[in-house]
Amino acid sequence: MDGIADMxxxxxxGPVHPPRDDEPVFEKTWxxxxxxxxxxxxxxxxxxxxxxxxxxxxxxxxxxxxxxxxGRWLNGTELMLTESAVLAPDAIDARARNLRGEHVGEPPVxxxxxxxxxxxxxxxxxxxxxxxAFAVGQRVxxxxxxxxxxxxxxxxxxxxxxxxxxxxxxxVLPDTNAHFQGxxxxxxxxxxxxxxxxxxxxxxxxAVTADLFESYLEKIA
Amino acid sequence: xxxxxxAERLPPALRAEALEQLxxxxxxxxxxxxxxxxxxxxxxxxxxxxxxxxxxxxxxPEYRRRLLDEGTAAIKELGFGGPQGEHIVVVxxxxxxxxxxxxxxxxxxxxxxxxLPPSWYKDPAYRARMVREPRTVLSEMGLELAGDVRITxxxxxSEVRWLVLPERxxxxxxxxxxxxxxxxxxxxMVGVARVKAP
Numbered sequence: 450m451d452g453i454a455d456m457x458x459x460x461x462x463g464p465v466h467p468p469r470d471d472e473p474v475f476e477k478t479w480x481x482x483x484x485x486x487x488x489x490x491x492x493x494x495x496x497x498x499x500x501x502x503x504x505x506x507x508x509x510x511x512x513x514x515x516x517x518x519x520g521r522w523l524n525g526t527e528l529m530l531t532e533s534a535v536l537a538p539d540a541i542d543a544r545a546r547n548l549r550g551e552h553v554g555e556p557p558v559x560x561x562x563x564x565x566x567x568x569x570x571x572x573x574x575x576x577x578x579x580x581x582a583f584a585v586g587q588r589v590x591x592x593x594x595x596x597x598x599x600x601x602x603x604x605x606x607x608x609x610x611x612x613x614x615x616x617x618x619x620x621v622l623p624d625t626n627a628h629f630q631g632x633x634x635x636x637x638x639x640x641x642x643x644x645x646x647x648x649x650x651x652x653x654x655x656a657v658t659a660d661l662f663e664s665y666l667e668k669i670a
Numbered sequence: 671x672x673x674x675x676x677a678e679r680l681p682p683a684l685r686a687e688a689l690e691q692l693x694x695x696x697x698x699x700x701x702x703x704x705x706x707x708x709x710x711x712x713x714x715x716x717x718x719x720x721x722x723x724x725x726x727x728x729x730x731p732e733y734r735r736r737l738l739d740e741g742t743a744a745i746k747e748l749g750f751g752g753p754q755g756e757h758i759v760v761v762x763x764x765x766x767x768x769x770x771x772x773x774x775x776x777x778x779x780x781x782x783x784x785x786l787p788p789s790w791y792k793d794p795a796y797r798a799r800m801v802r803e804p805r806t807v808l809s810e811m812g813l814e815l816a817g818d819v820r821i822t823x824x825x826x827x828s829e830v831r832w833l834v835l836p837e838r839x840x841x842x843x844x845x846x847x848x849x850x851x852x853x854x855x856x857x858x859m860v861g862v863a864r865v866k867a868p
Contacts, residue, residue, distance in 0.1 A: 457774030457825065458802045462795035465810050468857045474712045474786055479683035484711070484786070485704035486689055493698055502776055516682040518777060518792040523682055527689065536692060544688035545680045558696070573829045574756055601827045603774050605801060617830050618757055637828045639759075648802060655821035657801050660828035 451595055451604060453513045454506035458605040458648070480519035487522040494533035495566030498573070499627035503599035504528040533564035566629070575634035577619045582663055583638055587613050589666045591640065591659075599627035602665045606657075610669055611642040614658055622662055635663040716785035717856035719750045720833060723760075723783060724859065725850040728838045738762060741833065745783060755782035755831055761824065762835045763861065768819050769834050770808070770861035772800040773826040780831035784856055791860065801825060811862045824861075834861040841867040 456462075475481035491501055505513070505525035512524040530536040537556035546553045583589055593608035601623045617637040625633045637660050644652045693699040723745055727734040737744040741760040745751065758780050761769040773779065774797050779787040790796055790811070799807050804821050808814070815821065824832040836858040842850060845868075857863035 454775055456794055456798040459794075459798045462793075462798050465795045465799065465807050466790045466793060467811050468788060468790055468862065470855075472788055474716070475708070476789070477683065479686040481708040481712070482686045482690055482704065483682065485707045486686065486693070486699065488707060489699045489704065490693070493693070505776065511679065514794070515679065517789075518787075520682050523686055523689070527685075530689075535698070540692055541685050541688045542680060544692055545684045548684060548688055548691075571753070572756055601775060603825065603827055605774070615759070617759070617828065620757075620829050637830060639824075639830070641822070653803070653805055655804055655823065657823040657825060659825045660830045662828065 450503075450506060450597055450599065452506050453508075453510050454502075455604045457603045475519075479523075483519040483523040483526070487526045490526045490530055490535070492568045493535050493563070494529045495564040495568055496529050496533060497569035497621075497626055499599060499621070499623040500569075500629070501525060501529055502623070503627040504532070506599070533566070534559040534561070535563055573621045575619050575621060575632065577634050577636065581616050581636045581638075583613050583616075583636075583666060583668075585613050585616060588669045589613060589638070589640060590669050591661060592665055592667055594665075596624060598624060600624050600665075602661060603659055605647060606640075606642060606659050606661070609642055609646050611640040611646070611659075613638050614641040615639040617660060620662075622664070624662075624664075637662055638666060640666070711781075711786050715752075715781060717783075717854075717859065718851070719748075719785075720780075720783035720856070720859045721851045721854035722748055723750070723833070724835060724854045725847045727835055728850055729847040734835075737835065745833075750782045752782045754778070755780055756829055758783065758831045758833055760833045760835050761822075763837050763864075765837065766819055767822070768815055768861065769822050769824055769832070770800060770804060771824045771826060771832045771834060772797060774798070774801055775827055778826035778829075778831065780833050783833055784859060788856065790862075808862060811857075813863055834859050836861075836865045839865050839867040 505521045508524050531538045537559055540556050543553050543555040590610045591606040619634045619636050622633040622635050625631045639658045639660050642657050644655045727737050737760050741758040777787050777792040801823050853865055858865045
């Protein structure tokens with residue numbers, strides 16, 4: 450889907466922050482808790498990583514940005530747990546208010562609780578018994594499409610031509626897996642794009658590779 | 671609240687505590703298991719793993735070849751693997767070729783060899799700008815590349831994970847594998863820095 454998460458090439462973010470050698474893994478205690486809660490909640494909800502990423506990219510701008518990476522994890526985890534009926538909507542907020550001394554009613558646990566779905570497979574790699582549709586060195590075009598659901602086709606490469614650099618192992622297709630509509634494994638191709646193809650003549654010359662599923666690509670006649 | 675922005679958003683620390691309590695009291699998560707996971711990523715799964723891989727590749731030509739051919743298997747030889755490292759591709763930086771890793775869509779990163787991503791890697795500025803103006807971004811991060819260096823940005827848009835094999839710095843020819851390990855930084859293995867001689 451087109452949204453805040455698809456950041457490649459977007460403007461207005463300001464300078465980058467130079468690396469700090471002494472940065473802790475979790476700057477604040479809650480970030481580690483949010484990380485672990487996300488990890489275990491994926492199993493509880495029967496969701497897969499694609500569905501979790503799609504939850505995060507459906508957050509509004511403030512929920513996505515305001516509390517950084519682990520804020521996204523926390524908010525995405527909440528969405529995952531409510532959509533899979535492990536938690537009632539607003540359960541977290543009600544409990545949080547009570548933790549800080551308010552006295553608000555808490556919503557009951559959903560009935561039936563839980564997703565009725567087994568935990569997802571750990572691995573995304575699959576074998577397919579057809580040969581790859583594209584060859585190393587072949588010129589291909591990233592389809593100019595804008596799917597309403599989850600996709601891993603970045604906006605900035607759509608419609609642009611590149612060259613297949615490497616053929617990667619087949620993997621589960623996020624576009625259907627994120628919506629529990631099947632795995633549809635496909636080969637993944639590392640496609641090399643020239644900076645001037647992506648950003649126009651006059652751009653500093655460099656290359657970008659993106660790892661694109663077979664159905665994201667079309668032949669160039 | 672993940673919703674409409676009209677309500678007050680409670681602090682994340684409070685919300686994380688609330689969520690942990692809600693799941694713990696129903697027996698759905700075990701706080702001790704959470705502790706163990708957090709400790710694992712704070713202590714044993716980090717860039718030291720990748721540094722060991724790089725130092726081995728710098729000192730063992732056969733290993734280097736295996737690493738560049740079949741990264742995942744070569745990394746497994748040193749005991750490293752697991753989530754977010756199902757298929758790792760290693761690319762080599764030289765005096766004239768420079769690879770940099772980014773994830774524009776989220777913050778995909780090779781956890782088994784580098785641990786969890788540092789804050790700058792997850793920043794919108796890095797994710798947005800690295801595929802559009804890499805020289806400027808690298809310069810802001812403290813890395814100036816000569817004009818004749820060919821840059822390739824690796825956008826981690828699938829489950830493939832990328833690791834950069836940095837160039838071994840001149841003046842380290844007499845150092846052993848063990849002496850090289852501490853020189854190899856996380857930033858060099860993402861491609862935003864070079865390894866410096868001691």
